[in-house]
Amino acid sequence: MCSARSARTGSITLTIISTGSTAEWQDGWRAGLVPSAIIGALALWAVASYNRLVGLRNQVLNGWRQIDVQLKRRHDLIPNLVNAVRGSMDFERDTLTAVMEARAKALTATGPADAAQKEGQLSQALGRLLAVAENYPTLKSNDNVKMLQEELSATENKVGFARQFYNDIATGFNTAQQVFPTNILANMFAFKPAELFEIAEPKDREVPTVDLSRK
């Protein structure tokens, strides 16, 4: 009932307007209603998509930096571990030295590709040290050493998960840039696909060799 009444009053109003002196735009304003709604919706979509792409790009950058955070934690932790086991593992001087040298090299890395390679070598050296430590019963029962071993494997895990998260978020960012219709927007604003974290050296894909014989 209400709607019928208002339609009648509406048409009465329109009749008054149209019979009076009017400019042409007042008659044509209704024709422009639908196109302006469409343009408005497009504008909203464009703003939302652009903001989403910007948010994803920043998360990708943050994800990359988080890997560095975990790598630095590892650098700081290694001297503690080596000192804790040095007393009991006199025989493993080679293994211990290899770890400290790899760490020193990793600290002086230049650029991401170089860093990736040197961090990979450090991971291998650490892996060998942890495996060899299994040979020492006194070490295994030492609570301090167990705690340090836990910290070290947790740090390795965190580096791995930081890389995993970076790859996940980079894939999400790349997908968002490439699906239609957002890809039009991405090209317009020059969004670049993010590079996934990859193993640089083919050697890193090999199973690391561990020598358990006492030297």
Add this chain to the structure above:
Amino acid sequence: MNLLEQQASNRRKTWLIMIVFISLLLFLGFGFDALYLGAGGGFVPIGSLMALGVGSASAFAGYYRGDRAVLLATSAKPLAEVEASADEAGKLKLRQLQNVVDEMAIAAGLPRPDVYVVPDEDPNAFATGRGPGHASIAVTRGLIDTLDREELQGVVAHEMSHIRNLDVRLMTIVAALVGAVALLADWARRGMLWGGGPRRRDRERGSAAGVVLFAVWIVAILLAPVMGQMLAMMVSRRREYLADATGAELTRNPLGLARALEKIEDAAAPTRAINRGSAHLCIADPLGRQMNLKTGFWSDLFATHPPMAARIAALKAMAYQGVQP
């Protein structure tokens, strides 16, 4: 189905159940307003709005501080406190727990949740809090003692996924809907008892479709509380499957969680510390698991958690280790 396909399927099914739920509420509500309150010059669904308002108020009352209440009710202690009074072996396990939570927070890209320990020998875990940044994860002593690091990581990943998928918020909305549906059904039944039946609009008297619709509406009113509960439990089970799948995505190791679930199922005692209200937040049903051990028709409908065997099978399928037909 692989990991990502399972996630997509679970999210779709959640949407489907929510649409059915909201349609049920709208059907009941508009029927209630049309028949009982009768529209004068305009149609404002007062009854539906009031039911939704009251239902939401009670559900959302717990939304902001609810996590504190749950943690208090289960006597959960912060991890730092428990670590301070533990022996060396205990300290190592608790340190492992903290590291596992940190690792999962990194993998999910979320801020670290607070970690609590519940003093109960039965292995169980739950997550509370309205979203990332305001979340807590609690595990029982039994869980820490029973599981190894890999399995613990699977359980923590599952709980982290509940936080990431905003399941607490979803279940609060579901609770509001259940409350609204129950209230409408209650008012309609009282109206029938007192008012001697709903008023009918003069225009619609006598149409066959109107009579059929009315009959369907009456049946819906009678079954509404049960249907609401059933739909809520369906949502809860879907989110459990989704948390399993997204948790496996975090660890990339579905078998770790599968082994943890097997161990949790073997220790089949009720977790007394966790009460009925928080049951849907846990990884395994804490109420003696009677409902979840049986796989009959009714138990399937009203259980908060899916049967363990089905969850383990789904996880093994993600690891391409399912039973081949």
